Every structure is written in structure tokens, then in C-alpha cells.
Amino acid sequence: xxxxxxxxxxxxxxxxxxxxxxxxxxxxxxxxxxxxxxxxxxxxxxxxxxxxxxxxxxxxxxxxxxxxxxxxxxxxxxxxxxxxxxxxxxxxxxxxxxxxxxxxxxxxxxxxxxxxxxxxxxxxxxxxxxxxxxxxxxxxxxxxxxxxxxxxxxxxxxxxxxx
Amino acid sequence: xxxxxxxxxxxxxxxxxxxxxxxxxxxxxxxxxxxxxxxxxxxxxxxxxxxxxxxxxxxxxxxxxxxxxxxxxxxxxxxxxxxxxxxxxxxxxxxxxxxxxxxxxxxxxxxxxxxxxxxxxxxxxxxxxxxxxxxxxxxxxxxxxxxxxxxxxxxxxxxxxxx
Numbered sequence: 001x002x003x004x005x006x007x008x009x010x011x012x013x014x015x016x017x018x019x020x021x022x023x024x025x026x027x028x029x030x031x032x033x034x035x036x037x038x039x040x041x042x043x044x045x046x047x048x049x050x051x052x053x054x055x056x057x058x059x060x061x062x063x064x065x066x067x068x069x070x071x072x073x074x075x076x077x078x079x080x081x082x083x084x085x086x087x088x089x090x091x092x093x094x095x096x097x098x099x100x101x102x103x104x105x106x107x108x109x110x111x112x113x114x115x116x117x118x119x120x121x122x123x124x125x126x127x128x129x130x131x132x133x134x135x136x137x138x139x140x141x142x143x144x145x146x147x148x149x150x151x152x153x154x155x156x157x158x159x160x161x162x163x
Numbered sequence: 164x165x166x167x168x169x170x171x172x173x174x175x176x177x178x179x180x181x182x183x184x185x186x187x188x189x190x191x192x193x194x195x196x197x198x199x200x201x202x203x204x205x206x207x208x209x210x211x212x213x214x215x216x217x218x219x220x221x222x223x224x225x226x227x228x229x230x231x232x233x234x235x236x237x238x239x240x241x242x243x244x245x246x247x248x249x250x251x252x253x254x255x256x257x258x259x260x261x262x263x264x265x266x267x268x269x270x271x272x273x274x275x276x277x278x279x280x281x282x283x284x285x286x287x288x289x290x291x292x293x294x295x296x297x298x299x300x301x302x303x304x305x306x307x308x309x310x311x312x313x314x315x316x317x318x319x320x321x322x323x324x325x326x
Contacts, residue, residue: 005210006170006203006207007173009207010170010173010177010199010203011173012206013199013200013202013203013206014177016202017198017199032180035180036176036177036180039172040172040173040176043175043176044168044169047168073169
């Protein structure tokens, strides 16, 4: 149990830390958390690239992220993946794990306007960006809280990311 | 592999982040990391207290920390535990995991004067303090790098910690 728990507690702890340190500036706190996630994702992407066969194209890479990788990262598969086939991907995870934690811990309903909830998805946002960037697809990731889950929108940079 | 890796990368990432943010102030960076560790340890101590029978005395609790818990936290047992039986415990881990990471990642020899190495033990310092505090033994923890490992010194507060 401890590996997973240690990660969860460490994640919660840094969210709370940045929340306290930047009390009136949710954007700065989010940016810090996203940077940390980006670094983790970038390192992870490097390791995954070594361990796995190179995914050929953008869509295959995003599918790999949503299936195999999502289970490792967030303990479940995504509920839905949509794409416009022009570099935009929308991933919906209806019970996003790192957000569910806040429910359990804080005993509060999920609300996209709650600043702490927003901070709870900032790390993951950076994480996805870091992974995809290292795998050859620099991108912009935005996230919004929807019902009990999170919807991530990934826009792969068509110029830099094209292979 | 991913749980452990994610934790390791997240730990490395926050160390580097605080190192960059507090470039000329290793004490502030250490204090932040230690606070984060403390929070994680405190939460973990709470969970462990619920899951395990209460350890009766201070020595039993420290032994539990050094045997069962150390394996979960740092993937090995401690090499040596000494005590003066007056609330001071010295734990030596000759190949401290979170420090070995820096060797692997940075390809640099361990040196107690290297500021990044010092930061790599600050989180663990706070972690131990948080665990013991929640288990009923408020304490002070200091750490120094010795050869290839770390020596932690724990001083249990004899007034507050006495049960």
C-alpha cells in the first residue's frame, strides 16, 4: 500500500503547500504545480520511450496514454477520448483519482470554482504535457472539472510536433 | 514500476524546484522540503496508527520505524540503530535510497557539502519527524551524509512525548 499512499500524500502535501504560499494567487500556485508535473512527465516519458517501442504517430501515442499509461498514472482507464483529427484531443476521466482524493480528505463537493480543486489538477496537467512533449509531441494542455471528473484538452503543436 | 517511479520523480522534481526557487538560501529550501515531508509523515502516521496495534513505548515505536516501515519508505532496512535510552536514537542507512537517486541521476559523487545532496535528505527528515509525532513522540530530527548513506539523529522530546 505504501508506494501509492506515499505518492498520494506527497501530491496532497505539495498542493497544500503551494496553496498556503500563494494564498491570493491561484495562477502562480497552479503554474508551480504544473511545472513540477511537467518535469515528472518529461522524465517519465524518457523512461517510457526507452522501455517501449516508439509509437508511430500522434494518435497512437495519445491512445497509448489513454489506455496503458492512464491506468499506471491514475489507476483507471479514461472514459472517453475524442479528437478532431487535427491535433486536438479531449480526454474525459469521469472519476479522476487525484481529485477524488480531495473529496475523501476534505469531505467537500467537487466544484470547479474551488481554488484547491483547481490546484489538484494542475500537477496532472503538467504531467501530461511533459510526457507527450518528451514522446515527440509538444502540446498545450488545459483542464476543467466536469461533474465528478476532469476533462483534459490537448492541443498538439502541429508545427513543432509533426514528425 | 510506475508507482515507485512516479514517487521518485515527484520527489526529485520538488527538490529541484525548491533548489531553483531559493538559489542562495539552502536553509529556506530545506525548511520547505522538510515541512512537506512532515505533512506526509503526519498523514502516514495517522493511517498507520489506525491499521496497526498501538506500539506501547518509544523504543518499540522506533524499532517499528526502522524495521517494517523503513522497508516501505526506503526499500531496505536500516543498517544500524543505536540509542542512549534517554530519548536519543541514531539510525544509519548506509545506502539511503533517495540519495542514491541523485548519484544515478546526476552521476556525481556524494558529498555532504553539496547543496543539492543536502536538499535530498530534507524531505525524509521531515517525514520521520511527522510519523513519530503523530504516533505520540514529538521529536527533533537532524541528518548528515556519511559515506554513501545517511545518519539520522532523532531526539524525542522527553516532556511532550512522554506517555
